Amino acid sequence: MRQWKVAGPAMPEKCEMFDSGIFILYNILRNIIINRLQEGRKVSLSARKVYMTEQNNAKTEEGKIISPVVIKRLPRYYRYLSELLKNDVVRISSKELSRKMNVTASQIRQDLNNFGGFGQQGYGYNVEYLYNEIGKILGLDRTNNVIIIGAGNLGQALANNQEFDSNGFRIIGLFDVNPRLVGMTVRGVEVYDIDSLESFLEDHEVMIAALTLPGSKAMKVANELADLGIKAFWNFAPVDLDLSDDVIVENVHLAESIMTLSYRIHSKS
């Protein structure tokens, strides 16, 4: 809940009287609300909701609403914990973890408190336990079958990525229209003709479809897949997929990412 963090000094320097007053009062109220949200017991759920629904939300199993910025940070915690596990680290304090990850210890505590905490005063976190718990929150304790639509370089790169395997994402098929690619295998995974999608989906339970095909074709294919029951898309095509509300889309827009980088380069100079 980063946006609840108190910004530096409450009193802006060289500020007009009226503005300073507003800022101070605003910050005081913000602190009260932060504390109450953190305590979790005094503030009623509906009040929490009013704030939280500002930002496309996610919920925990108990119905608690978690900000998407927190969710985005969980995989990073998970990565650091997996490295600690590899190095046989048994426990870690939020302070040490914060130094490693370059975030504040209070942010770590705040983030994890959303899910019940996992830490113990004076002990810190048990690495393996925390790793497993975050894994469960992210749904990595189950196998998620993935198909990749588009067996070009990008599709093949995804199929070759061993990091996905080790996190329970099992790529079970690539699909393409190009007859030269059909029949090939990438790390043991076959490339099928895209026309066989429907029969493939009858035989296999698929959780996620990754779309690594041109923007011009992505929407049509996504619609067909959604009709066949796919409810989650990992979209690399440079288009916004307009699908029904019960379908989840996670975009990786590479051109937008490099443009953001370019902005940061050129706005600096």
Place this chain on the structure above:
Amino acid sequence: MRQWKVAGPAMPEKCEMFDSGIFILYNILRNIIINRLQEGRKVSLSARKVYMTEQNNAKTEEGKIISPVVIKRLPRYYRYLSELLKNDVVRISSKELSRKMNVTASQIRQDLNNFGGFGQQGYGYNVEYLYNEIGKILGLDRTNNVIIIGAGNLGQALANNQEFDSNGFRIIGLFDVNPRLVGMTVRGVEVYDIDSLESFLEDHEVMIAALTLPGSKAMKVANELADLGIKAFWNFAPVDLDLSDDVIVENVHLAESIMTLSYRIHSKS
């Protein structure tokens, strides 16, 4: 400045008296601050800064501080405007643009006002002008030379992406340690031995290095490149690069992206 948007009803239903009071007052103050930030004239820059520095900032040429969430949205505007241009649309209202892009018209106006507006009351936006201006803000009016370190599937996928070309990103070389890849060309771009990096950089001006190599090697190569003068990295390796403060890093962490998707799938059910 999404976090300044007023959240739904100011008065939470079924809320304890004390909390409702705080929320109402908080929302009133927030509204005042939003209005003053939007007016831009009454609130002093330092007050604006106090809030804005909460979130790794970017500045316009006039030193105005722009929130990174606004920056992240610019490439998307740029993409929609490029489509409008292709369809020979001359002008568009913020309302029409908002319907197309599925964001509010007020967000569009607010975002663009950060850079001076570009629109005219009653006319809307001139598509070509706005496209060019956003392009300039993103630094796309210049050619940005890019090298790719790692000529595997992902590196080749980036080299094959025509979208980058058309936005001024010119890929001028791929580098790899694998002798079987060295000497190959991808869309006319040669794969060089990674040992020739230093001499290559003496002869070519390179703005961005894309890292599509294993995490275990990324930090070492990034350090070497930074020593050779590279100031911007587009990092696909699953590590956080720890480089000096004047170096810009834009991460594309694919495993984290699919984990976020997984969270959204499993927290729904």
